[in-house]
Amino acid sequence: MAKIRKLSKNVFQKIAAGEVIERPSSVVKELVENSLDAGAADIRVELLKGGKGLIQVTDNGCGMSREDARLCFESHATSKISREDDLQRISTLGFRGEALASISAVSRVTLKTSEGVGKKGTLLIREEGELQKEADIAFPRGTSLEVKDLFFNLPARKKFLRSERAELNRVIKYMTNAALSYPEVKFFLKHGSRKVFDYPAVKNLKERIFQVHGGTLLEGLVKVDFHNEELRLLGFTSRPPSARGDRRLQLFFVNNRPVRDNTLQAALNQAYRGLLEKGQFAAAFLFLEVPLTEVDVNVHPTKAEVRFRDNRSIFQFIYRSIGNAVLKELGVKEIYTEQKEGKEPAYKIQERQQPPLLYHKGESLTYSGKPFPVQEEEKTGPHVLGQYLNFYIIAADNKGIFIIDQHNAHERVLFEKYQQIDRGKKWPCKMALTPLLFELSPSQVVSLEENRELLGETGFRVDSMGGNSYALKEYPEIFKESEAKAVFFSILEGVGREKIEKKKHLILATMACKTAIKAGESLSLEKMVYLVEELFKTENSALCPHGRPIVLRITKQEIEKGLKR
Ligand SMILES: Nc1ncnc2c1ncn2[C@@H]1O[C@H](COP(=O)(O)OP(=O)(O)OP(=O)(O)O)[C@@H](O)[C@H]1O
Numbered sequence: 001m002a003k004i005r006k007l008s009k010n011v012f013q014k015i016a017a018g019e020v021i022e023r024p025s026s027v028v029k030e031l032v033e034n035s036l037d038a039g040a041a042d043i044r045v046e047l048l049k050g051g052k053g054l055i056q057v058t059d060n061g062c063g064m065s066r067e068d069a070r071l072c073f074e075s076h077a078t079s080k081i082s083r084e085d086d087l088q089r090i091s092t093l094g095f096r097g098e099a100l101a102s103i104s105a106v107s108r109v110t111l112k113t114s115e116g117v118g119k120k121g122t123l124l125i126r127e128e129g130e131l132q133k134e135a136d137i138a139f140p141r142g143t144s145l146e147v148k149d150l151f152f153n154l155p156a157r158k159k160f161l162r163s164e165r166a167e168l169n170r171v172i173k174y175m176t177n178a179a180l181s182y183p184e185v186k187f188f189l190k191h192g193s194r195k196v197f198d199y200p201a202v203k204n205l206k207e208r209i210f211q212v213h214g215g216t217l218l219e220g221l222v223k224v225d226f227h228n229e230e231l232r233l234l235g236f237t238s239r240p241p242s243a244r245g246d247r248r249l250q251l252f253f254v255n256n257r258p259v260r261d262n263t264l265q266a267a268l269n270q271a272y273r274g275l276l277e278k279g280q281f282a283a284a285f286l287f288l289e290v291p292l293t294e295v296d297v298n299v300h301p302t303k304a305e306v307r308f309r310d311n312r313s314i315f316q317f318i319y320r321s322i323g324n325a326v327l328k329e330l331g332v333k334e335i336y337t338e339q340k341e342g343k344e345p346a347y348k349i350q351e352r353q354q355p356p357l358l359y360h361k362g363e364s365l366t367y368s369g370k371p372f373p374v375q376e377e378e379k380t381g382p383h384v385l386g387q388y389l390n391f392y393i394i395a396a397d398n399k400g401i402f403i404i405d406q407h408n409a410h411e412r413v414l415f416e417k418y419q420q421i422d423r424g425k426k427w428p429c430k431m432a433l434t435p436l437l438f439e440l441s442p443s444q445v446v447s448l449e450e451n452r453e454l455l456g457e458t459g460f461r462v463d464s465m466g467g468n469s470y471a472l473k474e475y476p477e478i479f480k481e482s483e484a485k486a487v488f489f490s491i492l493e494g495v496g497r498e499k500i501e502k503k504k505h506l507i508l509a510t511m512a513c514k515t516a517i518k519a520g521e522s523l524s525l526e527k528m529v530y531l532v533e534e535l536f537k538t539e540n541s542a543l544c545p546h547g548r549p550i551v552l553r554i555t556k557q558e559i560e561k562g563l564k565r
């Protein structure tokens with residue numbers, strides 16, 4: 001008996017929708033992309049419950065006729081391509097004619113649209129892909145799509161949605177990317193009754209970066225603008241030593257489409273090799289223009305990735321363009337040497353103003369004082385022998401040798417000390433001599449507002465100065481004024497992603513990390529002895545508060561085995 005049967009339209013549409021629409025931010029992405037493709041100059045997004053309740057996107061683009069409005073919800077119905085050939089040169093963000101069909105299969109949708117003066121507007125209401133109502137309305141030129149109760153008929157998918165705040169953050173992230181790639185378009189985002197941001201149209205990317213991320217970030221960036229016969233790279237990237245603690249501000253766009261891409265990522269990493277401290281990453285807003293025939297945008301269900309015909313030349317071009325922009329800024333004469341066949345590309349640095357490396361070759365085991373003989377019978381804690389590469393403390397006892405990561409060790413010691421202070425509830429804090437001013441991005445504002453109380457408990461007091469400007473008025477006494485702002489930012493960025501019970505842990509861990517001895521710092525013997533003693537008194541001397549190991553142990557047996565004793 002035949003076991004195979006054709007799925008009903010209802011079922012296959014839900015399966016197809018599952019590929020394209022993962023969460024509220026995917027709906028926002030598809031609708032905003034449609035608005036951009038429609039030539040809108042003003043895009044307004046309003047959400048309820050992080051988009052789980054309602055997503056409304058309104059634009060002033062070209063709008064749709066009655067006929068098109070009826071068709072736009074059909075699968076594979078698009079105005080953007082018509083022939084197979086067109087797939088070779090896609091210049092619009094959408095092209096599959098799938099997004100609205102998918103969205104309307106898994107939510108309740110209301111469409112209002114009009115082509116403008118003298119044309120009748122259209123209202124359509126659909127539920128589970130079926131038309132519920134069609135009517136004439138008065139509507140200005142443009143389109144509004146209201147998406148209610150996402151996944152109301154797909155409980156398996158609904159279960160996987162995260163908190164309102166997490167979903168909102170994803171929407172903010174997408175919208176911010178879109179705003180960066182279209183500076184000349186006004187973007188507005190509202191959540192419930194709260195305005196999240198309002199970016200009026202500006203002339204160029206630089207002004208948009210300023211609107212979105214503020215002047216402080218912009219000051220640490222250099223402009224990139226290079227082209228050859230085929231490719232062009234435009235944008236901004238960090239001027240070392242300016243950098244960030246994570247990669248979240250490394251944004252890539254290919255022909256104005258935000259993408260994730262390993263080649264672009266690798267080229268950026270390579271260009272900064274040796275220029276930034278370990279654990280530091282460049283901020284980058286990079287727009288690559290590639291001939292449409294050289295890139296395939298039809299490779300990923302949500303169009304988040306692209307494929308280049310010639311990865312290698314893209315890598316070379318990006319790597320050199322960034323290298324050129326950054327090294328020129330640092331006052332380097334010769335910028336790069338030609339790559340030899342089959343070898344890694346390399347640029348030669350002849351003259352560098354600030355040597356950014358953490359440690360210098362040849363600096364090895366530092367004995368500060370007499371070596372300690374380690375006796376077989378000894379029972380006390382390990383003796384410090386010295387420091388290796390300014391990164392590690394070498395210690396030993398009668399059972400073996402310890403290699404201790406000085407930064408991680410100090411982090412653990414401080415973390416437990418801070419936990420103790422925190423149990424007493426009142427953190428000693430001090431007032432900034434002059435208020436420390438800074439600007440926050442929309443997601444940082446959300447994070448600040450949600451965590452104000454927790455931050456206050458640990459001694460950070462922040463006042464709003466209007467717009468996206470804020471001032472740090474008080475901070476924990478353990479920090480220098482010059483450190484306070486950076487610590488506050490690290491906390492703000494990290495704390496938003498954590499569950500409530502982990503937030504305090506993260507705040508204290510960040511404070512410990514920022515006040516701990518740095519990797520690369522030369523230490524006196526007294527300091528090392530003190531640190532090792534304190535480390536072995538802590539409750540968990542094996543792991544730092546971020547979960548990284550602190551001590552590597554080589555046992556006496558391992559040494560004997562290795563040396564065939
Ligand atoms: N905001 C809008 N303004 C004007 N026309 C729109 C708008 N949104 C959708 N359309 C029309 O509806 C069609 C279908 O939209 P849909 O998003 O489903 O597909 P697409 O954008 O063509 O391709 P993709 O599935 O890749 O997004 C579009 O091709 C466009 O003609």
Ligand SMILES: [Mg+2]
Pocket residue numbers: 030033034093094095099100
């Ligand atoms: Mg679309």
